[in-house]
Amino acid sequence: MQSFLLLTLILLSIGGYYLGRNRAFAVAGGQIRHLHSLPSFYGSYTALWCGLPALIVFAVWATLQPSVIIDLVVSGMPPELRNLPPDQLNLVVNDLKNLVSGNIVSSTPDAAMLDAANRYHNLQLIGNVSLWVVILTLAIAGAAYAWRAISPSLRARNRVEQVVNLLLILSSTVAIFTTIGIVLSVLFESILFFRKVPITEFLFGTQWSPQTALRADQVGSSGAFGSVPLFAGTLLISGIAMVVAVPIGLMAALFLSEYATPKFRAVAKPALEILAGIPTVVYGFFAALTVAPLIREIGAAMGLHVASESALAAGLVMGIMIIPFVSSLSDDVINAVPQSMRDGSYALGATKSETITRVLLPAALPGIVGSILLAVSRAIGETMIVVMAAGLSANLTANPLEAVTTVTVQIVTLLTGDQEFDSPKTLAAFALGLMLFVVTLILNIIALHVVRKYREQYE
Amino acid sequence: MNKPTPAAVPAAFNRDIKTIVNAGLQRRHAAERRFRSYGLIAISLGLLFVVLMFANIIAKGYPAFWQTYVQVPISFDPAVIDPQGIRDPAAIESADYAALVRAGMRRMFPAVEGRTELRALYALVSSDATYELQRRIHQNPALIGSSQEIWLLASATVDTLVKGNIDRTLDETERSVKDNQIGWVDKLQATGKIEKQFNTILFSGGDSREPEQAGIRGALMGSFYTLLITFLLSFPIGVATAVYLEEFAPKNRWTDLIEVNINNLAAVPSIVFGLLGLAVFINFFSLPRSAPLVGGLVLSLMTLPVIIIAGRAALTSVPPSIREAALGMGASKLQMVGHHVLPLAMPGMLTGSIIGMARALGESAPLLMIGMVAFIVDVPKGIMDPATVLPVQIYLWSDLPERAFVERTSAAIMVLLAFMVLMNGLAIILRKRFERRW
Incomplete structure (x- = not known):
């Protein structure tokens, strides 16, 4: 229905374009040189007048209509329904919507509900019809205004370009609105959370069991929100990942930039970067179904007890995932070291490896540290591998063979289960998200700063 | 001649320096080779991971592109599908097609008796078989009254067994497929009544709790x-x-x-x-x-x-x-x-x-x-x-x-x-x- 209206609007605008262009030819008497702008600009001018105001009204109307209709319907309900607490009222409204769309309803509808459903249906009909009327009137009125305004002296190009420029500016602010949206959405819920749970407990508590008790005497549902074990688990897994990724990635980058023939490099570099293109859910599957059982068997053969969701498995696979990040970032950094430094070292009789360890690495060190920091922030924010391969229980341990849980795992488990929106359990996920956002942001800022500062030295 | 000749001093000196430098060079070149091999090992490890992961997933996944089917003799009995004989579409739609499947299974193994035995026999085909018959009758009502050999979707356990992923040496209680079922499947395989066909359901079906009916x-x-x-x-x-x-x-x-x-x-x-x-x-x-x-x-x-x-x-x-x-x-x-x-x-x-x-x-x-x-x-x-x-x-x-x-x-x-x-x-x-x- 609404997409059909949108289509009509687009067709109308296209019609407006041709109308405006022909009008421009007509007012110029076929002599284009009398016009201020090219005829196509007069066409675009008419099309914009036809489409833009109507589109804005359409967007506002479409977002407001559902809630206005619900308000009207609710205010028309009998008082015993109207005065229900908000959450029950929500249920009633949901039932109502299902009733209108002909789905299965949770209870047999009574007279009041049927009445309300009828009203809802009628209001929707009225709303849709008036939407059509308003939009079409606006579009035609806009086109007519533009059509009348067209004259050889109308500065159509400037007007059109102003609108386009405005659209460009608007789209470039989307990035800012996204950041504001992220900050506000996690901050709001986190503030609600910190009203229920003191921030000191969240930051320094060592107990994490977000299940709040339904009954007073329930076992194991203390509802403790100390995030230290989560961050310890995140650090443990990221640490293992770094132990895997940094040596392999760094050595690979050194080999590719210093030793490899151009041919070998042309093949090996993209092949290594395949690892960066594989979806993380695939890594998670690999970790959970292949690596974890393998580690458990090896551990059992050595007489060690390994948890089936050990931190080691998740960390190892995450390390594999991060190898290309470390290698391609350090590759850039190493290539940025001026050739004259290498040549100087060779001239003094140093071998390649001596040049690398004594000249290249010290010179590239800040950049390499920056790229490792970026990789760490990547590891901390990684979700699917740990959701699939790491555990759920919050253990405060440094033993990689035990199961630990991470911040991202907890966010997923807290939010994919039941959904009550004001319980501390759900809000805790947003507080964890805030922490995650802040930590990765700080890491990124430091890393980018370090890398940029280092680049300036050699440029 | 206890006085060293002028030429001999540099010679001895040269030899000394040479051995020192040579020894050092050897060490340094060894270190060089070591360092180089570390780099090569790192690259190969990275590439090895790529290969391993792909090999692992392909080895696990390619059998899923084939799906086991069982050929069952089905007689579209008018007494079951259309008892009144008036070809009422609603009645035909809601007929008991599961009974037809069961009858077909019994026809293949007439010797099987007893509730638990029969239930194990019926479990060889997927629950989708019923809908398959319904679809066929819906498309072509003229089938009613005829008898046909129809390839029906096998259940997931049979599929797993045929693909060789169930350890037959395990104790019967530890595997999902029972001894009598294995016997029947082997018999069907020997007579060519079990076949692996390209798995179209994987690409045409939605999600399902039954693995054999689940698609992407x-x-x-x-x-x-x-x-x-x-x-x-x-x-x-x-x-x-x-x-x-x-x-x-x-x-x-x-x-x-x-x-x-x-x-x-x-x-x-x-x-x-x-x-x-x-x-x-x-x-x-x-x-x-x-x-x-x-x-x-x-x-x-x-x-x-x-x-x-x-x-x-x-x-x-x-x-x-x-x-x-x-x-x-x-x-x-x-x-x-x-x-x-x-x-x-x-x-x-x-x-x-x-x-x-x-x-x-x-x-x-x-x-x-x-x-x-x-x-x-x-x-x-x-x-x-x-x-x-x-x-x-x-x-x-x-x-x-x-x-x-x-x-x-x-x-x-x-x-x-x-x-x-x-x-x-x-x-x-x-x-x-x-x-x-x-």
Whole structure:
């Protein structure tokens, strides 16, 4: 229905374009040189007048209509329904919507509900019809205004370009609105959370069991929100990942930039970067179904007890995932070291490896540290591998063979289960998200700063 | 001659230095070779991981492209399908087709008796067999009264057994398939009544709790709608932003702020975008949960920085002479960009966008937050229907213990990877075809 209206609007605008262009030819008497702008600009001018105001009204109307209709319907309900607490009222409204769309309803509808459903249906009909009327009137009125305004002296190009420029500016602010949206959405819920749970407990508590008790005497549902074990688990897994990724990635980058023939490099570099293109859910599957059982068997053969969701498995696979990040970032950094430094070292009789360890690495060190920091922030924010391969229980341990849980795992488990929106359990996920956002942001800022500062030295 | 000759001193000295230097050289060259081999080992390890992972997934997944079928003699008994003999479509639709399947199974093994034995026998074919018969009668009511040999879908346990993934040496109580069932399956195999056919259900079915009936079509369509929304939103906005920042924006604090924002957004963990989607799109704008529309909105915010960064790189690679020439011919700034710079930068922008879309296709963490993890049987028909996407389907299936689901998960991964290869290949071809050195 609404997409059909949108289509009509687009067709109308296209019609407006041709109308405006022909009008421009007509007012110029076929002599284009009398016009201020090219005829196509007069066409675009008419099309914009036809489409833009109507589109804005359409967007506002479409977002407001559902809630206005619900308000009207609710205010028309009998008082015993109207005065229900908000959450029950929500249920009633949901039932109502299902009733209108002909789905299965949770209870047999009574007279009041049927009445309300009828009203809802009628209001929707009225709303849709008036939407059509308003939009079409606006579009035609806009086109007519533009059509009348067209004259050889109308500065159509400037007007059109102003609108386009405005659209460009608007789209470039989307990035800012996204950041504001992220900050506000996690901050709001986190503030609600910190009203229920003191921030000191969240930051320094060592107990994490977000299940709040339904009954007073329930076992194991203390509802403790100390995030230290989560961050310890995140650090443990990221640490293992770094132990895997940094040596392999760094050595690979050194080999590719210093030793490899151009041919070998042309093949090996993209092949290594395949690892960066594989979806993380695939890594998670690999970790959970292949690596974890393998580690458990090896551990059992050595007489060690390994948890089936050990931190080691998740960390190892995450390390594999991060190898290309470390290698391609350090590759850039190493290539940025001026050739004259290498040549100087060779001239003094140093071998390649001596040049690398004594000249290249010290010179590239800040950049390499920056790229490792970026990789760490990547590891901390990684979700699917740990959701699939790491555990759920919050253990405060440094033993990689035990199961630990991470911040991202907890966010997923807290939010994919039941959904009550004001319980501390759900809000805790947003507080964890805030922490995650802040930590990765700080890491990124430091890393980018370090890398940029280092680049300036050699440029 | 106890006096050393002048020539002998340097000789002895030379020898000494030579041995020292040679010994040192040997050590240093050994260190050099060691260092070099470390590098080679690191590269090979990385490549080994790539190969291992692909080999592991392909080995696990390729059997899922074949599915076991059992040939059963079915007689479409009019007394069961159409007892009144009036060919009433409603009655035919609701007839007891399961009885026909059971009768067919009994006809193959007349010797089987007793409730538990018979139940084990019936369990050889999938519950889909009933619907298969119903579909056939629906398509061709003339079948009523005839007898036919029909290939029916085997149950997941039989499928696993035929593919050799059940250890027959285990004790009967420890495996999902019983001794008598193994006997029947072997007999059917010996007479050629069991066959592996290409698994079309995998590509035509929605999700299901029964592994043999589960397919990825629902997830594929969900991914398609989600990516469609992502592309429609992020490509125009991304291109517009890149054009504004590269061509129009004055260098001031405001544009600096935008740039810093874009760079930071590119590094925000994907799950945080999921939290944004949950709080803003679902709770604030009350858009429907699990809908591809919301998924597309979230993913387009994530893809935007990738497209903007690629777009700006493409724009800067267009030489200034083109711009100056256009301006010199009297074009306005917008005409210069629209007629000359943008068409030249478009291949680069498209390449970046395709790579961004490939990344969005593989993304699952933010979609978990907005409810695209529900168990959804129906194939979504639009952007407002509840849906899931391919990576999330993989995540959901990977949790299920049945061997047949492990197989299907790997097969779904293979399909996902095939799409990624396709998209990245397209990007590489685009780049090769349109890359221009000025």
